[in-house]
Amino acid sequence: MEKDKVVVALGRSAFGNTLPEQKKKVSLAAKAIADLVAENYEVIITHSNGPQVGMIQTALTEFSRIDPEFTAAPMSVCSAMSQGYIGYDLQNAIRTELLNRGIFKPVSTIITQVKVDPFDPAFDAPTKVIGRFMTKNEAEIEEHKGNYVVYEESNAGKGYRRIIASPYPIDIYEIDAVKALVDAGQIVIAAGGGGIPVLEQGTVLKGASAIIEKDYTAAKLADMLNASTLLFLTSAQKLSIEDESGAKKELGLLSSSDAAELVDKGYFNKTTTLPKVQSALNFVQAGEGRRAVITSLENAKDGMHERTGTIIC
Ligand SMILES: Nc1ncnc2c1ncn2[C@@H]1O[C@H](COP(=O)(O)OP(=O)(O)O)[C@@H](O)[C@H]1O
Numbered sequence: 001m002e003k004d005k006v007v008v009a010l011g012r013s014a015f016g017n018t019l020p021e022q023k024k025k026v027s028l029a030a031k032a033i034a035d036l037v038a039e040n041y042e043v044i045i046t047h048s049n050g051p052q053v054g055m056i057q058t059a060l061t062e063f064s065r066i067d068p069e070f071t072a073a074p075m076s077v078c079s080a081m082s083q084g085y086i087g088y089d090l091q092n093a094i095r096t097e098l099l100n101r102g103i104f105k106p107v108s109t110i111i112t113q114v115k116v117d118p119f120d121p122a123f124d125a126p127t128k129v130i131g132r133f134m135t136k137n138e139a140e141i142e143e144h145k146g147n148y149v150v151y152e153e154s155n156a157g158k159g160y161r162r163i164i165a166s167p168y169p170i171d172i173y174e175i176d177a178v179k180a181l182v183d184a185g186q187i188v189i190a191a192g193g194g195g196i197p198v199l200e201q202g203t204v205l206k207g208a209s210a211i212i213e214k215d216y217t218a219a220k221l222a223d224m225l226n227a228s229t230l231l232f233l234t235s236a237q238k239l240s241i242e243d244e245s246g247a248k249k250e251l252g253l254l255s256s257s258d259a260a261e262l263v264d265k266g267y268f269n270k271t272t273t274l275p276k277v278q279s280a281l282n283f284v285q286a287g288e289g290r291r292a293v294i295t296s297l298e299n300a301k302d303g304m305h306e307r308t309g310t311i312i313c
């Protein structure tokens with residue numbers, strides 16, 4: 001009998017912001033994944049990459065400033081590096097966790113490219129803020145190169161930062177490789193950071209200056225693999241909304257039509273919770289018997305058993 005497939009979308013809280021933090025934090029994600037494997041699910045993993053791709057882009061831009069022989073890396077290359085860097089820590093942490101439980105299952109990371117539309121309106125309205133803070137002068141240089149910048153004031157600092165487009169994922173080029181490995185009983189990490197956004201130009205896949213929202217790609221991946229569950233592991237145990245009186249209301253089990261109504265009424269934040277709910281709907285409404293679960297990393301197992309979390313079905 002075919003096993004149920006679960007696509008796990010790991011959010012930023014699974015990785016932290018620095019190299020040592022990531023190395024340490026992935027062990028918690030590895031435990032959640034191993035629990036699913038132990039329950040006989042076929043597991044496919046995808047993940048966030050915002051802080052990491054920002055760090056890589058910052059490092060390579062600084063390097064190109066120090067040594068003019070090295071040009072700054074395009075965003076698509078930074079995305080590819082983030083997939084490799086995160087996949088490396090994650091696959092090793094999962095491998096160790098499985099071996100410690102007496103389970104032998106190969107785990108591998110696939111460098112994954114995702115098709116985007118050159119006419120996607122997102123290219124004219126960038127939304128993903130990345131990289132270090134810049135001075136006004138540095139921001140002007142970026143704008144002169146054709147890049148978008150935004151002024152930000154936050155706990156981390158203030159100044160200008162790059163802001164780039166987040167186009168919608170249309171297709172996943174390496175999907176057959178993912179399927180082959182999953183069919184062979186292996187664990188796959190794919191389409192990290194929403195996948196490397198590419199524009200198809202004849203036989204060439206040209207990297208786009210963009211970062212795809214990983215929640216949308218997670219739904220695309222889960223749909224293409226015909227998974228039964230799309231599990232978002234974020235930092236909140238349940239999604240919450242504010243009702244008309246301003247009181248916080250946690251969301252548990254929701255039908256897709258109830259979730260769609262909340263989306264239409266504008267209850268979700270455009271950059272944090274809306275992509276998850278919209279992706280959950282995209283996945284659930286595209287096939288029979290599907291569900292999306294949104295919960296925290298710590299509650300992954302309970303979320304899968306619908307003992308907690310926000311469940312959209
Ligand atoms: N109403 C809400 N319900 C749940 N989480 C919320 C809500 N509003 C904001 N958040 C925050 O949104 C974050 C999820 O967005 P994001 O950081 O983009 O996701 P990810 O965990 O996938 O990286 C959560 O960590 C949570 O702190």
Ligand SMILES: NC(=O)OP(=O)(O)O
Pocket residue numbers: 011012047048049050051193194211212213214215
């Ligand atoms: N690519 C992406 O959506 O990453 P974050 O979840 O870190 O923003």
